[in-house]
Amino acid sequence: MATTTLGRRGEAVPARLKGRHRVNLTALLYLSPWLVGFTVFFVYPLIATVYFSFQRYDLFTLEPVGLLNYKYFFQDGAAWTSIRNTLWLVVVMVPLRLLFALGVAQLVTKLKAGVGFFRTIFYLPSLVPLVAGTLGFVYLLNPGTGPVPTILSALGLPSPDWFGDPSWSKPGLTLLALWSVGDLMVIFLAALLDVPKQLYEAASLDGAGAWQQFYHVTLPVIRPVLTFAAVTGVIQTLQYFTQAMVAARVASGSTDSAGSVFTPGYPDQSTLTFPELLFQQGFRDFAMGYACVLALLLFAVSMIFTLVLLRQFRGLDEEAV
C-alpha cells in the first residue's frame, strides 16, 4: 500500500515517486563531475564559439558584426586552399597509411625469424616526437645538403625540391606519414594474428589462393579494426598541424626573429592546412570571430565523420548479433 506525504505546497506526494526522485538525485550527484566537466569544457565553449562567430573579437573588445565573419569565409582564398590541402591529405595520405601499415603488418606475420626485431624496427619511428621527425625528414630531403638528393645526384638521378616545390610538398608530408606508420602497423598486426587459423585451412582446402584468402577471410575479420583506423585517421588528418607547420618553417628558411616573416603553408600555401589557418587567424591576427567560424566548420566536419564511425560500428554490432 502506497503511503502519501504532503509536498511543499501541500499536495500529496506518493512515497514511490519521492523515492524515485531521490534515486534520480543520487544518480545526478554521481554524474555531476562529468556533467560539470561536459558543461564547462564542451557546452559552454561551443555556445561561446557560436556567439563569438557573430562578433569582431580581438580578445579584448567585442563588436557585433552580424554575418561578416561568415561572408569573409566565402571570399577568403586561403580558407579554400587550406580545405583543398586538408582534403588532399585525407584522400591520399589516410588510405596510403592504411595500405602501407596493413602491408607491413601482413609481411611481419609471414616472417619465420626475427619477428620481434622487425616489429620493433617498424614501430620505432612512431615513437619519435613529431617535431624531431619532421626536422629530420626535411633535412634528409634538403636539396642543398640532404643525403637523399646527394645520393640520387651521385647516381645521376633527379631529385625534386620536396618541401620547396608546391607540387612535391604534400607528397613529402605523405612520405613522412608513411615512415611513422608503426602505431597503425601494431594494431593491424594484432588484428591479423587474431584471425582464426582454421578459417585459412578451410579456405585452402576449398582451393582459395593467397589473394582470395586475404579478400574472403582476412578482410572480413579485421574489418572493425580497419574501420576504426580509417575513421580515426581521417579525424586526425582533419587536425593535421604540427608536421605541416614545422616542415614549412624549416624549408622556408624562416628564423623566428624580428623582421623575419614566416609564411605558413610554404611554398605557395601548398601545405597550409585548415587547423593552421584557424590558429593563424585566432592567435596571430586576433581575428577571433573569424577563427570561431573556422572552428565551427571543423567541428561540424569532425562530427560528421564521428557519426559515420558510430554508424559503422552499430552496423557491425547488428551483423554480429
Added chain:
Amino acid sequence: MRTRLLLVAAGLAVLSAAACTAGTESAPAIPSAGSTPDQKPVTITMWHGFSADNELKAFDDALAGFKQKYPWITVKTTKAIQDDQIIQSARGGNPPDVAMSFTTDSVATFCKTGIFQDLKPFLAASKIDESIFPKVIAEYTQYQGNRCVMPMLADSYGLYYNKKLMKGEQPPKTLSELAALTKKLTVRAADGTIKVAGFVPHSQMYENAPIHTGTMVGAKWTNPDGTSAVASDPAWKQLMTWQKDLVDWFGYDKLEKFRKSMGDEWSADNPFMKGKVAMAIDGEWRNAMIAADAKDLDYGTAPIPVADDKPQLYGGGFIAGTVVGIPRGAKNPEAAWDLVKYLTTDTDAVVNLSNALRNVPSTLPALQSPKLDKDPNFQTFLDIFANPSSATLPAQLNSVFNQQTLQEAQIKWESGRAPDLDALLADVDKKINDKLKLTSGN
C-alpha cells in the same frame, strides 16, 4: 524544475557575460612624472625578451644603474618573453608592471586594444621632449595617436660586403650597380652550381624580407586611408622586377639549392661570415656576431643600394627596434614609468645598453654621446639611423599578415609560378584590404 532551469540558464548567462567581458576593463592610468623617493620601497615586475648570456648581463647592468638612481624601486625580471605571453597576461588581469617586445609588428594591436597604456600623459607629466627621438620612431611606437610604447634601442639595416670577395670593387650605390657587381663576383662550378654568390637577391634570403628591401625603392605599404598601397605604388613593381631579373640570371632552382645549403643565419655558419656571399643585407647586430665568431673576416659596411632613379634615398635604410611599455592593469604604474623612462630616455643608460648589445641607441642625444663606442662599420648604421630617408613599417593592424601576403606573392613571382605581376600585386591589395575590413571594419 522550472526554478532549476532558470538557475542553470542564469548561471550560463553569467558565465557568458564573464567571458565576453574578460579583460575588457581598462585599468586607470595614473599620469604622473613617476614615483618619489619619499615613497615606501616598491618592487616591480618586468618581462623582457633577452635570453642570451651577454644580453642578460647587459640588461642586468642597466637595471643596476636604475637601482642606483631609484634605490627605492626593486625590479624583478622574467626573461625570454614573447608577445603572446604579454597579451595573455594582460587579458588575464595579471600583467607585469613593465613589458618589452622585440618586434614592432604588434604595436598597433597593443595600442588599439589598450593592452599597453597610453604613455602620452606620462610623457607630458615628465616634460619629456619627444624631439629626442628621430621622427621615424614615432611611426612604430604609436597607433592612431596613442603612444603606448617607447623605443628601447633600435635596429637599422645596411649592406655588408666582404672586402676579399669584392676584389677591389667599391660597394654599389644603385640597384643596377648591385646587379652588375653580383654577376661579376658570383663564382660557379662547371655544372653551373653556385659556389660563391655576389648577392642573393630573392626575398627568401635571410634579411631580404620586403620590409627591409622596400626601402631600396622607397616603397609604401599603405595609403593615407589605411588601405594597401602595394599595387598602386609602382616602387614595389620596380623592386620585384629587378629581383626577378637577377634571380633569372642565377636560375631559381640553382639559387634555391644554394640558399638551402647555407648555415643558420644566427650561427657562426652564416654564409656572409663564411665567405659564401660577397654582399648581404643585414642589421647592425651582425657587427657583434662577426666580432665574436669571424674575427678574421675583412669586411665593410655601407648603406643599401637604391633605385637608380631615386638617388636621394641613398644613405637611408630600414629602421625598427625594441619597444617597452606599461601593460594595462600594472600594479605599480608610477614606478613602472620610472623604469620605462630610464631605459628609453636616460642618455647614459641608452648608451651603456647600446655599447653592451651593439644595437643602435634610440635617442638623438645618445647617438651624439662621446661615451658611445664607435668604429667605422658600426658608424654606418648610426648614420643610417639618423638619415631622413630612413623608413620603417608604420604600426598597422594585421602587420604580419600584410607582410606575409606580400612575401608569398614575391616567392610566387621569383619562382616563375605566377607570371602576371600586376595581377599578383592587385591580389595582394585585395587580400590586405579584405582583412582590414574584417579586423577593423574600415
